Amino acid sequence: MNDRMVWIDCEMTGLSLTDDALIEVAALVTDSELNVLGEGVDIVIRPPDAALETMPEVVRTMHTASGLLDELAGGTTLADAEEQVLAYVREHVKEPRKAPLCGNSVGTDRGFLARDMRTLEEYLHYRIVDVSSVKELARRWYPRAYFNSPDKNGNHRALADIRESIAELRYYREAIFVPQPGPDSETARTIAAKHVLPAE
Numbered sequence: 001m002n003d004r005m006v007w008i009d010c011e012m013t014g015l016s017l018t019d020d021a022l023i024e025v026a027a028l029v030t031d032s033e034l035n036v037l038g039e040g041v042d043i044v045i046r047p048p049d050a051a052l053e054t055m056p057e058v059v060r061t062m063h064t065a066s067g068l069l070d071e072l073a074g075g076t077t078l079a080d081a082e083e084q085v086l087a088y089v090r091e092h093v094k095e096p097r098k099a100p101l102c103g104n105s106v107g108t109d110r111g112f113l114a115r116d117m118r119t120l121e122e123y124l125h126y127r128i129v130d131v132s133s134v135k136e137l138a139r140r141w142y143p144r145a146y147f148n149s150p151d152k153n154g155n156h157r158a159l160a161d162i163r164e165s166i167a168e169l170r171y172y173r174e175a176i177f178v179p180q181p182g183p184d185s186e187t188a189r190t191i192a193a194k195h196v197l198p199a200e
Contacts, residue, residue: 026158
């Protein structure tokens with residue numbers, strides 16, 4: 001692993017890996033301090049007509065409101081989109097399988113990447129940083145921080161959603177994680193000892 005974090009968000013015609021199509025992908029790379037590196041990429045993909053015809057109404061309404069639906073006719077191919085995202089990622093992450101995939105509920109995005117952009121998906125480390133998991137834990141353990149978290153206005157566009165995911169993790173880092181530099185080694189060992197599970 002290195003300090004780079006690859007943030008990717010996808011917009012789809014639905015959530016089914018069997019029936020739905022990838023229609024937008026965006027990526028930003030950050031360092032471990034959540035500083036964005038470079039300009040990032042945001043690419044609209046032209047889907048098959050069948051995917052548009054079977055798009056659920058709630059998804060159609062969402063993508064109409066965001067303006068994405070109107071851009072699809074001018075979208076590029078999956079192969080071209082993957083090439084553009086991979087070029088940006090490789091510019092900032094020199095070695096494959098070193099940087100985790102990051103975002104909100106990013107397991108869904110990873111499924112579509114594995115199906116449609118395998119080279120990109122395989123370039124990433126198998127680990128993920130899911131900001132939604134942090135949010136769920138904050139809701140249970142730090143409700144004041146959870147209920148005061150930043151509002152989101154991304155409007156279901158991929159690049160805006162990524163920027164909000166990064167901002168959300170910055171917020172949680174400041175609001176719920178122990179202030180830097182964290183506990184000293186002895187304190188960390190003492191805390192760890194309390195959480196060692198007995199051997200089976």
